[in-house]
Amino acid sequence: MTASTTPRPTAARSRLAAVGAIAVAGALLLTGCGDQTKKSGGDRASSSKAPLHDKLPQRIQDAGVVKVGSDIAYPPVEFKKEGTTVGLDPDIAAAIGKQLGVEFQFNNATFDTLLAGLRSKRYDVAMSAMTDNKDRQTGVDPDTKKKVGEGVDFVDYFSAGVSIYTPKGKTQGIKGWDDLCGKKIVVQRGTVSHDKAKDQSKKCGSNPIKIEAFDDDVQAQTRLRGGGADAGSSDFPVAAYAVKTSGGGKDFEMVGDQIQAAPYGMALSKDQTQLRDAIKAGLDAIIKNGEYQKILDKWGVSAGALKEAKVNGGAGA
Known part of the structure; x- marks a missing residue:
């Protein structure tokens, strides 16, 4: 969301009436194949064959899951339809997950709590139309210009x-x-x-x-x-x-x-550089193979396409 560093996305996602009053309580999970059960040994073997699996931190490889915090009430970026989390962000995450051999599980939260969820390790990634800007990168409150946190790193994936x-x-x-x-x-x-x-x-x-x-x-x-x-x-x-x-x-x-x-970015804690770089590699892979463009075309937002993944590419608000 063009949103700010203050309680929710300085963003540009910076969140529809089409879905009425969307009730998004509790954890909403998204997987490429819809199976929320624990992976079997065969599934783990298959994941390990994903082209970029070895780039992930060992703990993510072992878990087979990237926990995503998101405000799932922002069509068409992310929203709930017939009990399933759908939208631009979930589709991009699922495509990156195929490259990395892991699931991206979407968990619902209000926008202004997502960065706190990263700090507390509740989520590995915050992905919610969150605008990448310098204030968020450095942990500065956009209104007071005072330091309020350590900031986050972004992997930029869209522009709006x-x-x-x-x-x-x-x-x-x-x-x-x-x-x-x-x-x-x-x-x-x-x-x-x-x-x-x-x-x-x-x-x-x-x-x-x-x-x-x-x-x-x-x-x-x-x-x-x-x-x-x-x-x-x-x-x-x-x-x-x-x-x-x-x-x-x-x-x-x-x-x-x-x-x-400005770019939307997937936000990660500053100490998660290996996961950040793995996600960037996954995004670059789907941009190169054309899957990224197909997803944007599906949601009618191709005008926001990026030519390559970038880390912390957002400028000042």
């Missing part, structure tokens, strides 16, 4: 900016951020959209933006759809998906252009 959308046919002359002064916007808490709205409101002087922030993007969209705000903002892929699918395309419309394009 943030967009504004309004109720369909009710744009009220909104064409960009400068037109939001005096109006009400809904966003997901801790995202780049949230940060952008706060920054823009300061520029409005005596006519600030009224900002209502929610735990997830679905709640924000529900509020806008019900007439409780003038506009919403999300990462471009999420906003575009909402415009296309909510109410059969009759609920929202996009206004203006996306801004602040």
Whole structure:
């Protein structure tokens, strides 16, 4: 998610009405073949033959699993459909998992707790449309600019900016951020959209933006759809998906252009360099063999494709 280092993704994922009120409680698991049972000896032998298996840390090889923390309510990046975790991120993770010979298990959490989950070793990776930026890399709070943690490393896998959308046919002359002064916007808490709205409101002087922030993007969209705000903002892929699918395309419309394009990254603790490099190698492999492009085409987000995996490629917010 264009999101920030503060409780949830400075991001650009920086999270749809298409799935209604998505209830995502508990741990949601994703595997390439849907089997959550413990691997048999034959399965382990098969995993060890994966082309990049030996690049993994021994503990991951032994476990056969990479634990992923994710806010699974952000279509089309990650969301729950008929009891299964689906979306851009799960598909990319599963493809990388095939190269490494391990499962990527997706576990649901609120966005603003994901980096803490990395620090506590609850997750090996945080993958949730999280924007790679310098503040997150260095553990700096984007609002106070004070050091709040050791920071994380990112393996960048996609590029996205943030967009504004309004109720369909009710744009009220909104064409960009400068037109939001005096109006009400809904966003997901801790995202780049949230940060952008706060920054823009300061520029409005005596006519600030009224900002209502929610735990997830679905709640924000529900509020806008019900007439409780003038506009919403999300990462471009999420906003575009909402415009296309909510109410059969009759609920929202996009206004203006996306801004602040930045990479989404898989976040890892600074001490997990071997796992980081293995994941980067897996991502480079699926970019090279064409599977990565097929996944992006499937979700209609090919405009955000990267030509190669990068570590910490995000610039300052």
